Amino acid sequence: MVYARTLGGRTYTFQVSGRLWRNSLIMVDRETGTSWSQVTGRAIDGQHRGAQLEKLEAIETSWEEWSKAHPETTLLKKGKEVLGSHYQSYFDDPEKMGLFRAQWLAEKMPGKTLVYGASIGPHAVAVTEGALDDEVVVATLGDTPVVLARSRDGGVRAFVARVEGEQLGLDRNPKTGEVRDGGGSAWDLGSGRCISGPHSGLRLESVAVTPVYWFAWSGFYPNTQVIDGSSR
Amino acid sequence: MRSIIVALGVAVLALIGISHAGSPAPEVVATIGGEDVYQLLPVGAIPAIDDPEFVSGADAELQMRAEEPVLGVVIGGEARAYSLWQLDAHEIVNDEIAGSAIAATW
Numbered sequence: 001m002v003y004a005r006t007l008g009g010r011t012y013t014f015q016v017s018g019r020l021w022r023n024s025l026i027m028v029d030r031e032t033g034t035s036w037s038q039v040t041g042r043a044i045d046g047q048h049r050g051a052q053l054e055k056l057e058a059i060e061t062s063w064e065e066w067s068k069a070h071p072e073t074t075l076l077k078k079g080k081e082v083l084g085s086h087y088q089s090y091f092d093d094p095e096k097m098g099l100f101r102a103q104w105l106a107e108k109m110p111g112k113t114l115v116y117g118a119s120i121g122p123h124a125v126a127v128t129e130g131a132l133d134d135e136v137v138v139a140t141l142g143d144t145p146v147v148l149a150r151s152r153d154g155g156v157r158a159f160v161a162r163v164e165g166e167q168l169g170l171d172r173n174p175k176t177g178e179v180r181d182g183g184g185s186a187w188d189l190g191s192g193r194c195i196s197g198p199h200s201g202l203r204l205e206s207v208a209v210t211p212v213y214w215f216a217w218s219g220f221y222p223n224t225q226v227i228d229g230s231s232r
Numbered sequence: 233m234r235s236i237i238v239a240l241g242v243a244v245l246a247l248i249g250i251s252h253a254g255s256p257a258p259e260v261v262a263t264i265g266g267e268d269v270y271q272l273l274p275v276g277a278i279p280a281i282d283d284p285e286f287v288s289g290a291d292a293e294l295q296m297r298a299e300e301p302v303l304g305v306v307i308g309g310e311a312r313a314y315s316l317w318q319l320d321a322h323e324i325v326n327d328e329i330a331g332s333a334i335a336a337t338w
Contacts, residue, residue, distance in 0.1 A: 001336075001337050001338075002303070002305045002334055002335065002336050002337070003334065003335045003337065004332065004333065004334055005326065005333045005334060005335045006332075006333050011333045013280075013282060013326045013335075014280060014324050014326060014335045014337075015275060015276050015280050015324065016273075016275070016276065016277070016278040016279075016280055016322075016323050016324055017275050018271060018272055018273030018274050018275055018276075018277050018278070019261065019269050019270060019271050019272070020258075020269070020270045020272060021264060021267060021268075021269045021270075022267055025323065025337070026269070027324060027335070027337065028275060035264075035269075038337050044264050044265070045262065045264055045269075053335075056305060056307070056334060057305070057306075058303055058304065058305040058336070059303075059304050059305075060301060060302070060303055060304070060316070061301070061302060061304060062298065062299050062300065062301060062302065063296040063297065063298060063299070063300040063301075063302050063313065063315070064298035064299065066302050066304045066311075066313050067292070067293070067296075067313070070304070070306065070311035070313075072288070072311060073288065073292070073304070073311040073312060073313050074286040074287070074288045074292070074310070074311070074312050074313070075286060075287050075288065075292040075295065075296065075302075075312070075313050075314075075315070076281070076284055076285075076286060076312070076313070076314045076315065076318065076325060076327075077284075077285040077286055077287045077295070078295050078315065078318050085301075085316065085317050085320055087320060153304065155304060
Protein backbone atom coordinates (compact mmCIF):
# COMPACT_ATOMS: atom_id res chain seq x y z
CA MET A 1 0.00 0.00 0.00
CA VAL A 2 1.11 3.50 -0.75
CA TYR A 3 -0.26 6.55 1.01
CA ALA A 4 0.16 10.27 0.60
CA ARG A 5 1.84 11.33 3.84
CA THR A 6 0.69 14.91 3.65
CA LEU A 7 -2.39 15.97 5.57
CA GLY A 8 -3.68 19.53 5.82
CA GLY A 9 -0.50 20.88 4.28
CA ARG A 10 1.77 19.13 6.79
CA THR A 11 4.04 16.21 5.97
CA TYR A 12 4.34 13.26 8.33
CA THR A 13 6.86 10.45 8.65
CA PHE A 14 5.75 7.02 9.71
CA GLN A 15 7.29 4.39 11.91
CA VAL A 16 6.41 0.79 12.63
CA SER A 17 4.59 0.86 15.97
CA GLY A 18 5.19 -2.75 16.90
CA ARG A 19 1.47 -2.98 17.56
CA LEU A 20 -1.17 -5.04 15.81
CA TRP A 21 -4.86 -4.35 15.47
CA ARG A 22 -7.24 -6.47 13.48
CA ASN A 23 -4.28 -8.67 12.63
CA SER A 24 -2.40 -5.97 10.83
CA LEU A 25 0.20 -3.31 11.26
CA ILE A 26 -0.36 -0.03 13.02
CA MET A 27 1.79 2.80 11.72
CA VAL A 28 2.58 5.69 14.01
CA ASP A 29 3.63 9.14 12.86
CA ARG A 30 6.66 10.74 14.50
CA GLU A 31 5.11 14.18 14.63
CA THR A 32 2.00 13.47 16.70
CA GLY A 33 2.18 9.81 17.68
CA THR A 34 -1.17 9.17 16.02
CA SER A 35 -1.88 5.50 15.23
CA TRP A 36 -2.83 4.69 11.63
CA SER A 37 -4.09 1.43 10.20
CA GLN A 38 -1.86 0.17 7.41
CA VAL A 39 -4.78 -1.53 5.70
CA THR A 40 -7.15 1.43 5.50
CA GLY A 41 -4.97 4.50 6.09
CA ARG A 42 -7.36 5.70 8.76
CA ALA A 43 -6.21 7.18 12.06
CA ILE A 44 -7.55 4.90 14.77
CA ASP A 45 -6.13 6.59 17.85
CA GLY A 46 -4.41 9.82 18.84
CA GLN A 47 -4.60 13.43 17.78
CA HIS A 48 -5.72 12.76 14.22
CA ARG A 49 -8.20 10.04 15.11
CA GLY A 50 -10.75 9.69 12.31
CA ALA A 51 -8.51 11.33 9.69
CA GLN A 52 -7.89 9.46 6.45
CA LEU A 53 -4.67 9.26 4.46
CA GLU A 54 -5.14 9.22 0.71
CA LYS A 55 -4.41 5.74 -0.62
CA LEU A 56 -2.56 5.91 -3.93
CA GLU A 57 -2.64 3.53 -6.84
CA ALA A 58 0.13 0.97 -6.46
CA ILE A 59 0.60 -2.60 -7.59
CA GLU A 60 2.44 -5.73 -6.62
CA THR A 61 4.10 -7.61 -9.44
CA SER A 62 7.45 -9.14 -10.37
CA TRP A 63 10.54 -7.07 -11.09
CA GLU A 64 10.66 -8.55 -14.58
CA GLU A 65 7.15 -7.41 -15.48
CA TRP A 66 7.49 -4.06 -13.76
CA SER A 67 10.81 -3.15 -15.36
CA LYS A 68 9.60 -4.23 -18.78
CA ALA A 69 6.52 -2.02 -18.56
CA HIS A 70 8.43 0.84 -16.91
CA PRO A 71 12.01 0.69 -18.23
CA GLU A 72 12.80 4.11 -16.78
CA THR A 73 11.85 3.03 -13.26
CA THR A 74 13.94 3.85 -10.24
CA LEU A 75 14.44 1.22 -7.57
CA LEU A 76 14.93 1.62 -3.85
CA LYS A 77 18.62 0.82 -3.43
CA LYS A 78 19.42 -2.25 -1.43
CA GLY A 79 21.94 -1.95 1.36
CA LYS A 80 23.00 -5.55 0.97
CA GLU A 81 22.05 -8.45 -1.16
CA VAL A 82 18.64 -9.77 -0.24
CA LEU A 83 17.94 -13.08 -1.93
CA GLY A 84 14.57 -14.08 -0.64
CA SER A 85 11.83 -13.34 1.76
CA HIS A 86 12.26 -13.95 5.47
CA TYR A 87 8.64 -14.92 5.37
CA GLN A 88 8.54 -17.55 2.64
CA SER A 89 7.43 -20.24 5.04
CA TYR A 90 4.60 -17.96 6.15
CA PHE A 91 3.50 -17.34 2.57
CA ASP A 92 3.62 -21.04 1.81
CA ASP A 93 1.77 -22.32 4.86
CA PRO A 94 -2.02 -22.08 4.61
CA GLU A 95 -2.41 -22.50 8.36
CA LYS A 96 -0.07 -19.71 9.38
CA MET A 97 -2.11 -16.59 9.77
CA GLY A 98 -0.61 -15.34 12.96
CA LEU A 99 -4.09 -14.67 14.08
CA PHE A 100 -5.56 -13.56 17.28
CA ARG A 101 -9.27 -14.30 17.21
CA ALA A 102 -9.41 -15.26 13.57
CA GLN A 103 -13.12 -15.64 13.40
CA TRP A 104 -13.97 -13.23 10.65
CA LEU A 105 -15.74 -14.85 7.76
CA ALA A 106 -13.25 -17.67 7.81
CA GLU A 107 -15.92 -19.92 6.41
CA LYS A 108 -16.16 -18.08 3.08
CA MET A 109 -12.71 -19.09 1.90
CA PRO A 110 -9.39 -20.05 3.41
CA GLY A 111 -7.82 -17.20 5.36
CA LYS A 112 -4.65 -17.26 3.32
CA THR A 113 -6.47 -16.76 0.01
CA LEU A 114 -4.92 -13.76 -1.74
CA VAL A 115 -7.59 -11.26 -2.70
CA TYR A 116 -7.57 -7.87 -4.35
CA GLY A 117 -9.51 -5.50 -2.15
CA ALA A 118 -11.09 -2.20 -3.11
CA SER A 119 -13.31 0.06 -1.08
CA ILE A 120 -15.29 3.26 -1.32
CA GLY A 121 -16.33 4.47 2.10
CA PRO A 122 -17.82 1.51 3.96
CA HIS A 123 -18.42 -0.47 0.76
CA ALA A 124 -15.83 -3.08 -0.14
CA VAL A 125 -15.16 -5.89 -2.54
CA ALA A 126 -12.63 -8.72 -2.48
CA VAL A 127 -11.77 -10.30 -5.83
CA THR A 128 -9.81 -13.54 -6.05
CA GLU A 129 -6.97 -14.16 -8.48
CA GLY A 130 -9.04 -16.66 -10.44
CA ALA A 131 -11.77 -14.13 -11.16
CA LEU A 132 -9.22 -11.87 -12.86
CA ASP A 133 -7.63 -14.49 -15.09
CA ASP A 134 -8.91 -13.36 -18.45
CA GLU A 135 -11.69 -11.02 -17.54
CA VAL A 136 -12.52 -7.65 -16.19
CA VAL A 137 -14.58 -7.69 -13.03
CA VAL A 138 -17.16 -5.06 -12.26
CA ALA A 139 -18.38 -4.58 -8.70
CA THR A 140 -20.84 -2.04 -7.38
CA LEU A 141 -19.60 -0.27 -4.27
CA GLY A 142 -22.51 1.68 -2.84
CA ASP A 143 -23.78 3.19 -6.06
CA THR A 144 -20.41 3.33 -7.80
CA PRO A 145 -19.48 0.79 -10.47
CA VAL A 146 -15.82 -0.19 -10.14
CA VAL A 147 -13.91 -2.24 -12.69
CA LEU A 148 -10.91 -4.34 -11.66
CA ALA A 149 -8.50 -5.82 -14.18
CA ARG A 150 -4.99 -7.15 -14.46
CA SER A 151 -2.79 -4.91 -16.54
CA ARG A 152 0.21 -5.55 -18.73
CA ASP A 153 2.73 -4.97 -15.96
CA GLY A 154 1.16 -7.79 -13.97
CA GLY A 155 -0.58 -5.55 -11.44
CA VAL A 156 -4.27 -5.32 -10.65
CA ARG A 157 -5.84 -1.90 -10.92
CA ALA A 158 -9.33 -0.52 -10.45
CA PHE A 159 -11.25 2.40 -11.88
CA VAL A 160 -14.68 3.94 -11.56
CA ALA A 161 -16.50 2.50 -14.59
CA ARG A 162 -18.55 5.55 -15.34
CA VAL A 163 -18.39 8.39 -17.86
CA GLU A 164 -20.61 11.44 -17.55
CA GLY A 165 -22.94 9.63 -15.18
CA GLU A 166 -23.31 6.59 -17.43
CA GLN A 167 -22.03 3.21 -16.35
CA LEU A 168 -19.69 1.58 -18.86
CA GLY A 169 -20.39 -2.02 -19.84
CA LEU A 170 -16.83 -3.27 -20.14
CA ASP A 171 -15.75 -6.53 -21.73
CA ARG A 172 -12.36 -7.98 -22.48
CA ASN A 173 -11.87 -9.64 -25.83
CA PRO A 174 -10.46 -13.06 -24.90
CA LYS A 175 -8.29 -13.22 -28.02
CA THR A 176 -6.77 -9.76 -28.14
CA GLY A 177 -7.10 -8.81 -24.48
CA GLU A 178 -8.58 -5.49 -25.56
CA VAL A 179 -11.20 -3.93 -23.29
CA ARG A 180 -14.14 -2.13 -24.89
CA ASP A 181 -17.34 -0.58 -23.64
CA GLY A 182 -20.77 -1.00 -25.22
CA GLY A 183 -20.29 2.15 -27.29
CA GLY A 184 -17.13 0.85 -28.95
CA SER A 185 -14.55 2.82 -27.01
CA ALA A 186 -11.36 0.93 -26.16
CA TRP A 187 -9.87 1.40 -22.69
CA ASP A 188 -6.40 0.82 -21.29
CA LEU A 189 -7.00 -0.49 -17.79
CA GLY A 190 -3.37 0.08 -16.89
CA SER A 191 -3.77 3.84 -17.04
CA GLY A 192 -7.55 4.24 -17.16
CA ARG A 193 -7.30 6.08 -20.48
CA CYS A 194 -9.63 5.68 -23.41
CA ILE A 195 -7.37 4.86 -26.34
CA SER A 196 -9.88 4.90 -29.20
CA GLY A 197 -13.54 5.43 -29.94
CA PRO A 198 -16.11 8.00 -28.86
CA HIS A 199 -14.60 8.49 -25.39
CA SER A 200 -11.05 9.05 -26.71
CA GLY A 201 -9.00 11.21 -24.41
CA LEU A 202 -11.08 10.58 -21.31
CA ARG A 203 -9.58 8.97 -18.26
CA LEU A 204 -11.37 6.97 -15.59
CA GLU A 205 -10.94 7.81 -11.94
CA SER A 206 -8.58 5.42 -10.19
CA VAL A 207 -9.54 3.37 -7.12
CA ALA A 208 -6.71 1.98 -4.99
CA VAL A 209 -6.38 -1.80 -4.93
CA THR A 210 -5.02 -3.63 -1.90
CA PRO A 211 -3.53 -7.10 -2.48
CA VAL A 212 -4.16 -8.71 0.86
CA TYR A 213 -4.85 -11.99 2.54
CA TRP A 214 -8.52 -12.72 3.07
CA PHE A 215 -8.14 -13.01 6.84
CA ALA A 216 -6.94 -9.41 7.06
CA TRP A 217 -9.38 -7.87 4.57
CA SER A 218 -12.42 -9.54 6.10
CA GLY A 219 -11.40 -8.25 9.51
CA PHE A 220 -11.69 -4.68 8.27
CA TYR A 221 -14.65 -5.18 5.97
CA PRO A 222 -16.81 -7.96 7.42
CA ASN A 223 -19.61 -7.10 4.98
CA THR A 224 -17.34 -7.09 1.93
CA GLN A 225 -18.63 -8.52 -1.31
CA VAL A 226 -16.66 -11.44 -2.63
CA ILE A 227 -16.10 -12.17 -6.29
CA ASP A 228 -14.51 -15.57 -6.57
CA GLY A 229 -13.29 -17.02 -9.85
CA SER A 230 -14.16 -20.54 -8.87
CA SER A 231 -17.85 -19.65 -8.60
CA ARG A 232 -18.13 -17.97 -11.98
CA MET B 233 3.24 -13.55 -13.11
CA ARG B 234 0.14 -14.72 -11.35
CA SER B 235 1.90 -17.23 -9.19
CA ILE B 236 3.49 -14.55 -7.13
CA ILE B 237 2.02 -14.73 -3.72
CA VAL B 238 2.57 -11.41 -2.15
CA ALA B 239 0.18 -9.93 0.25
CA LEU B 240 -0.12 -7.79 3.22
CA GLY B 241 0.58 -9.71 6.31
CA VAL B 242 4.29 -9.57 6.55
CA ALA B 243 4.04 -7.19 9.42
CA VAL B 244 1.81 -9.65 11.16
CA LEU B 245 4.41 -12.33 10.67
CA ALA B 246 7.32 -10.30 11.78
CA LEU B 247 5.56 -9.63 14.99
CA ILE B 248 3.83 -12.93 15.50
CA GLY B 249 6.89 -14.92 14.53
CA ILE B 250 8.81 -13.23 17.24
CA SER B 251 6.03 -13.48 19.75
CA HIS B 252 5.76 -17.20 19.23
CA ALA B 253 9.43 -17.71 19.81
CA GLY B 254 9.09 -18.60 23.41
CA SER B 255 7.63 -15.45 24.87
CA PRO B 256 4.32 -15.29 26.71
CA ALA B 257 1.08 -14.08 25.12
CA PRO B 258 1.43 -10.59 23.69
CA GLU B 259 0.35 -7.69 25.80
CA VAL B 260 -2.96 -6.02 25.11
CA VAL B 261 -2.24 -2.30 25.37
CA ALA B 262 -5.53 -0.83 24.21
CA THR B 263 -8.92 -1.66 22.78
CA ILE B 264 -10.09 0.20 19.70
CA GLY B 265 -13.51 -0.32 18.20
CA GLY B 266 -14.01 -3.28 20.52
CA GLU B 267 -10.87 -5.03 19.28
CA ASP B 268 -7.63 -5.45 21.15
CA VAL B 269 -4.37 -3.80 20.23
CA TYR B 270 -1.34 -5.97 20.90
CA GLN B 271 2.12 -4.58 21.54
CA LEU B 272 4.60 -7.11 20.21
CA LEU B 273 7.69 -5.05 19.63
CA PRO B 274 8.89 -1.62 20.72
CA VAL B 275 8.11 1.30 18.42
CA GLY B 276 10.72 1.46 15.68
CA ALA B 277 12.14 -2.00 16.38
CA ILE B 278 11.46 -2.67 12.73
CA PRO B 279 13.19 0.36 11.23
CA ALA B 280 11.34 2.36 8.60
CA ILE B 281 13.49 3.86 5.84
CA ASP B 282 13.59 7.65 6.11
CA ASP B 283 16.41 8.52 3.71
CA PRO B 284 15.84 6.32 0.69
CA GLU B 285 18.41 6.09 -2.09
CA PHE B 286 17.72 4.87 -5.58
CA VAL B 287 19.29 3.13 -8.53
CA SER B 288 18.05 2.61 -12.06
CA GLY B 289 18.93 0.90 -15.33
CA ALA B 290 21.79 -1.59 -15.23
CA ASP B 291 22.48 -0.89 -11.55
CA ALA B 292 18.91 -1.81 -10.68
CA GLU B 293 19.09 -4.97 -12.78
CA LEU B 294 22.18 -6.05 -10.86
CA GLN B 295 20.29 -5.86 -7.58
CA MET B 296 17.17 -7.67 -8.67
CA ARG B 297 16.06 -11.13 -9.70
CA ALA B 298 13.47 -11.44 -12.45
CA GLU B 299 10.93 -13.12 -10.18
CA GLU B 300 11.53 -10.82 -7.24
CA PRO B 301 8.24 -9.29 -6.09
CA VAL B 302 7.99 -5.52 -6.07
CA LEU B 303 5.63 -2.83 -4.96
CA GLY B 304 5.35 -0.45 -7.93
CA VAL B 305 3.97 3.05 -8.09
CA VAL B 306 3.83 5.78 -10.74
CA ILE B 307 3.37 9.39 -9.67
CA GLY B 308 3.63 12.35 -12.03
CA GLY B 309 5.04 10.07 -14.71
CA GLU B 310 7.83 8.81 -12.44
CA ALA B 311 7.90 5.06 -11.84
CA ARG B 312 9.43 3.59 -8.69
CA ALA B 313 9.76 0.04 -7.44
CA TYR B 314 10.46 -1.34 -3.98
CA SER B 315 11.65 -4.92 -3.53
CA LEU B 316 9.28 -6.67 -1.16
CA TRP B 317 12.13 -8.86 0.02
CA GLN B 318 13.86 -5.71 1.12
CA LEU B 319 10.72 -4.21 2.64
CA ASP B 320 10.26 -7.31 4.81
CA ALA B 321 12.85 -5.81 7.13
CA HIS B 322 11.52 -2.24 7.06
CA GLU B 323 7.81 -2.29 6.27
CA ILE B 324 7.61 1.46 5.68
CA VAL B 325 9.55 3.77 3.35
CA ASN B 326 9.05 7.49 3.87
CA ASP B 327 9.65 8.64 0.34
CA GLU B 328 9.04 11.40 -2.17
CA ILE B 329 8.16 10.93 -5.83
CA ALA B 330 7.81 13.80 -8.27
CA GLY B 331 7.45 16.21 -5.37
CA SER B 332 4.78 14.17 -3.57
CA ALA B 333 5.55 12.87 -0.09
CA ILE B 334 4.41 9.28 0.15
CA ALA B 335 4.70 6.30 2.46
CA ALA B 336 5.24 2.95 0.75
CA THR B 337 4.17 0.26 3.20
CA TRP B 338 4.37 -3.51 3.28
